[in-house]
Amino acid sequence: MLQQGRVFVHPRRLTAVAIALVAIFVVLSVRLWDLQVVHGGYYRSLAEENRIVRIPILPDRGVIYDRSGKLLARNDPGFAVSVIPVDLPQDREADVASRLSAVIGRSVDDITKAIDEQRTRNPYEPVKLTERPIARDVALLLMERSELYPGVNVSADALRSYPDPMLYSPILGYVGDINAEELAAHRNDGYLLQDTIGKTGLEWEYEKYLRGTLGWRTVERDAAQRELGTLSVVPPTPGDDLVLTVDDRLQRLLSYELTKGVQEGKWTAAAGVAEDPQNGEILALVSVPSYDNNAFITGVTQSQMNAWNSDPRHPLVNHVIGDMYPPGSTFKLVTGLSALSTGVATRHTVIDVNSMVLTVDGFNFYDWRAHGPLDFIGGFANSSDIYFYTLGGGNPNTGFKGAGPEALAKYARMLGFGAPTGIDLPGEASGIIPDPEWKMARFGEPWTIGNTYQESIGQGYVAVTPLQLLNAYSAVANGGTLYRPHLLKEVKTADGKVVYRPGPQVIRKLDVNPADLELIREGGRRAVTIYHAYMPDSKLPFAGKTGTAEFGLSQGTDALGRRELAFHNWFVSWVPQQYNYDPTARISMAIFLYDSSKSLCDVCLNPAVGITQRVIETYEGVSKADANVP
Amino acid sequence: MSVRPIAIPVAASPLHDRPTERRLLSFDWILLTSTLLLVAYGVVVGYSTAMEDRASGADVGEQVLRAILYAVIGLSVMTVVALVDHAWLGTFSPFLYVMTLVLLAMVLVIGHSTLGATRWVSIAGFRFQPSEFAKVFMVIVLAKWFADHEARSVLGLAGALALIAVPVALVYRQPDLGTSIVFLGMFFGIALVAGARPWHLTALLAAGAAAVPLLYGHLQAYQQSRLTAFLNPYADPRGAGWNIIQSLIAVGSGSLTGKGLTAGTQSPLGYLPISQSDFVFAGLAEDLGFVGAMILFVLYLVLLLSVLRVAHRSRDAFGAYLAGGVAALLGFQIVVNVGMAISLMPVTGVPLPFISQGGSSLISICLALGALQSICTHQEVTSAVSSSSAAARGS
Structure with missing residues (x-):
């Protein structure tokens, strides 16, 4: 073409x-x-960074002591197991995986999968196989028989350990592997993917002290992460140690008594908390049943978790702060103080309780007995319900004018009810202090005088935490200062230097007449001296207020197989320095026994009173300890 | 049938009978010089990257010897092809086309896989990459087609498109997205030089652009992530963006004069992937800096402009289109490879002419350049052709 x-x-x-x-x-x-040319310097520094990497060295976490130096949380040396795939011949992989599986408790499939994934991703980089640190003997086994474990590396990895798990788990909580949310929240605080972090309790609350500061090892390496040499090391700063206000001796005594009752079936659950009323330091905080926080360190099984979650007693909840209960007669503190402060009542306000029933508007309101004429001290000491119905809600039959629901709510809130106390623990409940407005908002119904009566004796809608109740009584016992309860006494560096000491923190001074508080203290003392709170041969000037809070049907049955009206027992107490009513107490304690009606005794002595006497007398050294106390 | 339009009338011209030596001396010495310098540059860079990659355990001496061997083979092929009348290649074009298809089909059937794509075949102990030869063969096939068919007509253009479609599809199946794109780029280059109507080409480009979303959905996940990664490599710096970022670091850290031959750090530490082939430019820019890259660019530009000058000097359509196609082929590969290393283009596996290590690429390019020299040495009727072509334009 x-x-x-x-x-x-x-x-x-x-x-x-x-x-x-x-x-x-x-x-x-x-x-x-x-x-x-323009950005050459920038890229040159990037190329340098590529070669020189900083490898973090995790710091030792701070340990936790009680106020006298007993170790409550420590770090046991533990070990991590990792595999460098390139050092593990493929034909031995199955063999090594099955051996490791037996030793570190992960399935063969998991291990093989982890190694194989790393083999394709970067066979020179070790892949960590242990989710949690393994014990020393296991690590030694791996190291001694290293010929059986080609490519397997064992490195240090501390293990948090709690010597008294059941006793302290409600206070200390536990640590665990950091999750994605926590990592995002702490990104700027130097947290890494392989970090552990406090999950709850003081481990969570004081994470910033306990954690310490990362150290760095600067190494030269290639893209396959092979280390060519260490250039410099910045050692980590270990975390600071916590010294708690808790006294291990008191904690043990209290826990022993509360746990024994649960074991003997006298009550299903219990909470006990003691503090120094003069500064808000918590001396003991016991929640029974509790849980084994060491289990969270070594790995909680699903069945264990299910068991805890399905237990109606909620062992994972700290009952001292995390749950709220009707306070019963212990709430007469609020009713009494409201009546005194509003001028409704004085020491000499006498009400003749000549019947066990007060009938108002066709409804019957009961007392536990017909006391006869009672003045304020007598009414408080004998815990007369009709006396306090009258002070709180008045008596339309006689024309006596009570303090009224608004005043009750006002003084309850002044005493710290209805709001978290601000203790240095997560998961604190607010409790409920009802008033007419609250009831209308919540139920759409108007307030009745019956509501006031019920509130006056701590029943009905009122709900408090044991800690709120204790803290309110502590304010009475110290003469009118509401302190923020706290567990932390001080923070010390590993070499003993104190870096933080919270000290007493005042929430508020009670806006009441100090003489009225003295009346309450006298009433509390009278309850003990007249044996309403039965403390035979007591060797200390105890004062306190009992409470019996009804809550429906008991789990227990009486001799005839009837289920009785169920109740919880309370006893809140304080111990002045002398046999007088001065605000000098250095210890106050609240004990709450859940469903103590289980025992269905005939002469129902409030068991919380006896516990208080035994625990505090032993603690103060005036009685001999029960030989069984650990 | 002749590809020399006015060969017969001048057959008796005294010029026609000038001695072979003198004919051979009419080769394009600028083209030859730049070719030789680029081949040498490739050997030097090959030595440097081999030294830097010695951690991989490969024998440096063996790699350098291999690079030199490929250079010798390539230059020999070039010489042989230069001595032959380039018209021969046109005559062989149906055979070359079948061979292209057979080679590419062979890859799919018996090819070796590297990094998820199958691009190599072994024949008699030699591993080679058929798609490299396929590129050059397709330049010849298309040049021949346009020499015989009017590129301005729809049929001529459509025929060429049909010719290129089959190898593009085969290469795409390997999968080798980069080579497919180079094929298409080369097609447009030849069509443009062959005089296809601008609006035809524009329409084709528009159709291609319209098909992009469809094709994108059809791509493998790794190809998709490579394509998107170049837009923002820092979106996935340890994944899809890794190669691009490390390549940028290598290039940038070379600065003005580079770290020196064999002194680059990105490649020996394993940060720079496939530093001897796809990302070879990054290694070169790291070692020899902006200056070294500019020397390379100048050599490339001289080479490409010489190739275009050959197209201009060619006295026959086949030769002109062949030269145009070679210019498009080389230019496109350079742009795609360098653009990838400096994050102006998505990451595709296209070798950098002369510099990427591997015999297939170098030998096939040498073959093409030999054909161009042949165009220069086989046009003995300069004046007559000029007058005749002037006459043709005037008519």
């Missing part, structure tokens, strides 16, 4: 192609100029 009559190439097109090529090279050159 002849192409003669055809122009087979346009010079203009060739020129266009040439110009396009030149233009393209100009663009490439400009880009290169920008990368290499």
